[in-house]
Amino acid sequence: MTCDEATQLLDAWYDGELDAPRSASLEKHLEECTACAALSEARSALSEVLVKNATRYNAPAALQKKIEALMSRPPEVASRARLSRPPRVMPWRGLAIAASFLLFVMVGWNAWLLQSGAPVPNLENEIVSDHVRSLMANHLSDVASEDRHTVKPWFMGKIDYSPPVNDLASDGFKLVGGRLDYVGGKPVSALVYQHGAHVINVFVWPTREGDDALPQPRWSNESGYHLAHWTNAGMTYWAISDVDPLELTRLVNLLGAK
Amino acid sequence: MKPEPKNDLIAEAVLPHLDAAYNFARYLTRNDHDAADVVQEAYLRAMRYADSFTGQNPRAWLFAIVRNTFFSMRKGNIPAETAVPFEEELHREGAEPGPEAAMLRSADARVVKDALEELSVEYREVIVLREFEDLSYKEIARVTGAPVGTVMSRLARARDQLTRAIKRRMV
Numbered sequence: 401m402t403c404d405e406a407t408q409l410l411d412a413w414y415d416g417e418l419d420a421p422r423s424a425s426l427e428k429h430l431e432e433c434t435a436c437a438a439l440s441e442a443r444s445a446l447s448e449v450l451v452k453n454a455t456r457y458n459a460p461a462a463l464q465k466k467i468e469a470l471m472s473r474p475p476e477v478a479s480r481a482r483l484s485r486p487p488r489v490m491p492w493r494g495l496a497i498a499a500s501f502l503l504f505v506m507v508g509w510n511a512w513l514l515q516s517g518a519p520v521p522n523l524e525n526e527i528v529s530d531h532v533r534s535l536m537a538n539h540l541s542d543v544a545s546e547d548r549h550t551v552k553p554w555f556m557g558k559i560d561y562s563p564p565v566n567d568l569a570s571d572g573f574k575l576v577g578g579r580l581d582y583v584g585g586k587p588v589s590a591l592v593y594q595h596g597a598h599v600i601n602v603f604v605w606p607t608r609e610g611d612d613a614l615p616q617p618r619w620s621n622e623s624g625y626h627l628a629h630w631t632n633a634g635m636t637y638w639a640i641s642d643v644d645p646l647e648l649t650r651l652v653n654l655l656g657a658k
Numbered sequence: 659m660k661p662e663p664k665n666d667l668i669a670e671a672v673l674p675h676l677d678a679a680y681n682f683a684r685y686l687t688r689n690d691h692d693a694a695d696v697v698q699e700a701y702l703r704a705m706r707y708a709d710s711f712t713g714q715n716p717r718a719w720l721f722a723i724v725r726n727t728f729f730s731m732r733k734g735n736i737p738a739e740t741a742v743p744f745e746e747e748l749h750r751e752g753a754e755p756g757p758e759a760a761m762l763r764s765a766d767a768r769v770v771k772d773a774l775e776e777l778s779v780e781y782r783e784v785i786v787l788r789e790f791e792d793l794s795y796k797e798i799a800r801v802t803g804a805p806v807g808t809v810m811s812r813l814a815r816a817r818d819q820l821t822r823a824i825k826r827r828m829v
Binding site: 408410411412415417438441442443444445446447448449450451453454455456457458459460463464466467468470471472 | 665668669672673676677679680681684685690693694697698701702705758759760762763765766767769770771774785788789790794795810813814817820821824
């Protein structure tokens with residue numbers, strides 16, 4: 401073995417990571433070559449001085465307390481993250497960690513959205529549940545009327561605003577009635593329109609702090625329903641239906657979305 | 659909400675390694691404040707990464723999280739260290755047996771600390787993982803995401819540099 405080879409393998413040998421045959425020939429070389437033996441000796445000396453004199457930092461007591469407290473209650477995001485990831489064993493963690501980090505960023509983003517109180521993604525789920533419930537529980541409307549002059553006044557005294565109620569029958573959207581519903585923990589007006597066999601729920605409330613200003617509707621799909629969300633003249637609108645999206649777009653535009 | 663079993667498992671697995679995690683973070687960041695931030699964030703992430711935890715080698719798993727946390731936080735808050743010029747395979751000195759080893763053994767804590775902190779972060783981390791934590795090359799490769807061969811050559815260069823840094827302070 402040459403000195404070049406020896407120096408290249410020295411650290412692996414020193415760390416016990418070299419295979420037996422090469423270890424044997426390296427050891428033989430070290431017996432014969434003082435320069436390489438000196439290098440080997442220096443490695444030992446370095447390790448010794450690191451063990452003896454390098455500072456080992458211990459976690460400060462305050463940090464330890466904080467982390468113990470932190471670990472005893474699972475952060476909500478942790479359980480949410482778990483739901484969206486199939487359990488699997490990965491060959492190694494680099495990938496898993498990269499993926500988790502991405503997920504962490506996404507979850508963090510969600511958490512940020514939640515914190516900022518903005519168009520909370522959960523609102524969408526709430527709207528869907530409200531819509532489904534209105535269809536299932538035979539509770540489509542509290543006031544069943546095609547007449548907007550009946551529907552609009554019905555909300556008076558039940559909520560502290562007067563929702564715009566439009567007569568759109570000539571456009572193919574028959575007003576079926578109105579309903580009081582709960583969205584984001586507050587009572588809101590739900591207006592029920594019908595287009596053919598399809599029911600469209602339109603939730604309207606005065607734009608709250610944290611609601612996005614959305615002159616142009618934001619579209620989403622949830623559980624097979626189309627949702628449109630927009631604001632117009634100080635009111636926040638959510639429309640949901642299983643109707644053809646083109647028809648829903650037409651209604652959304654009739655209701656003031658740009 | 660009741661703590662979930664998996665979280666208990668994670669806590670049980672990583673809490674005993676808090677000092678080691680902090681020591682690693684302290685050498686990566688080179689200051690107490692950032693080290694505490696990195697460790698706290700890393701433990702939070704450990705909870706979130708619960709699914710990537712197989713139950714094996716929690717220490718290496720935790721080190722990997724600490725390291726990733728450090729690098730991701732460094733992009734933001736922790737100021738990047740000034741780049742240390744990359745030294746290619748340097749010619750090794752110390753042809754005579756004895757003197758270099760004796761010199762190294764006589765270095766005091768201050769010298770060792772300064773020399774260690776002078777190393778670039780890639781070298782610091784392999785020194786800490788190998789010399790302090792006694793991780794195998796394979797484990798270091800897992801923590802750092804580098805191939806085993808790279809770990810080996812990086813560790814050799816790190817030791818060479820550290821030796822020279824100590825030596826420079828001893829004359």
